[in-house]
Amino acid sequence: MSANKENHPMTYTLYTSAGSGSFVVEAALTMAGAEFTKIDIDMESGTHREAEFAALNPMKQLPALALPSGEVMTESAAILIYLAQEFAGKGLAPEAGTAEQARFLRWAVFISANLYEGVLRYYFTQRYTTDETPAGPAGVKAAAQNNMRTACAVLEADLARNGPWLSGPGMTLVDVYFTMLHSWNPGMADTSAMSKLNAMVEAVRADAVIAPILGRHGL
Ligand SMILES: N[C@@H](CCC(=O)N[C@@H](CS)C(=O)NCC(=O)O)C(=O)O
Known part of the structure; x- marks a missing residue:
């Protein structure tokens, strides 16, 4: 190893x-x-x-x-x-120094800090509280979901302005990253309120390169 x-x-x-x-x-x-x-x-x-x-x-x-x-x-x-x-030029992210790259960097860190972290708080709740009463973990889970819903609303609003992708005119790694978090979805959002994010996820899922990898991961 x-x-x-x-x-x-x-x-x-x-x-x-x-x-x-x-x-x-x-x-x-x-x-x-x-x-x-x-x-x-x-x-x-x-x-x-x-x-x-x-x-x-x-x-x-x-x-x-x-x-x-x-x-x-x-x-x-x-x-x-x-x-x-x-691997600049391979379509993983927008070109360096562009406004699209600024959005790519913003959303990569945003997804990690808010959604990935929210998913961890949801699934590993006991790590986030020393309160062992039933209300302790339940409160952490609910707060994690609230935070993820807020984060999804921010992304949805950005897609309304700049979509259909989170950065640049085509799919980049931040769209794939979001799709992974979305597939773990522990009630991260009211799906009816995130139609643009859902459409983006469907497009990532239909991508010929990404679809088989999602399949291998059972996502
Ligand atoms: N901040 C880390 C989080 C990674 C993470 O929590 N990975 C999960 C799997 S999806 C894990 O290894 N969990 C095992 C554990 O924490 O016990 C990242 O973005 O890479």
Whole structure:
């Protein structure tokens, strides 16, 4: 499982588990046409919490991506931004220095900070409270959903102004990133109030490159 700078592979190595946040990194590498190998981490049996993986990502989370240099990157949004820069011109993100790229960067961090974080608060509620009464976790879940609904409303309003995609005239990684979060949807939004986001998600789902990766991840 190791990735070290002395003895590193010449390609990217993606530590992955079906249905996890590794989906969007796999999508990015595929869109880029990058060579990569995958190492399956069995999250159900807790392999991500074992010492060998924890040495790569002390947060014990996926995705993790070993670069050809041997450097290991974590944090899905940072990985997407890095790959977009490494594979400029492959349609992963708008061109650097444009208004569209500013929106791409904004939404990549926004989705990570608000939606990914909201999903984690929803599914791993017990980590976010020391209140062990039934109301403790229930309140954290409800607050997470409220926050995600607010974030979706912000994105929906932006699509109304600049759509049909979140950045640029075509699909980029932020649309794929949102689609992943949307597929985990723990009641993140009133779907009738997000028709533009829903249409964007349908378009991502119909994309010939992305559809089979979504299928492999069961998303
Ligand atoms: N901020 C991280 C969050 C990653 C994350 O929470 N990944 C989940 C899988 S989707 C995970 O590994 N969870 C296992 C755990 O926290 O125990 C990112 O954006 O990459």
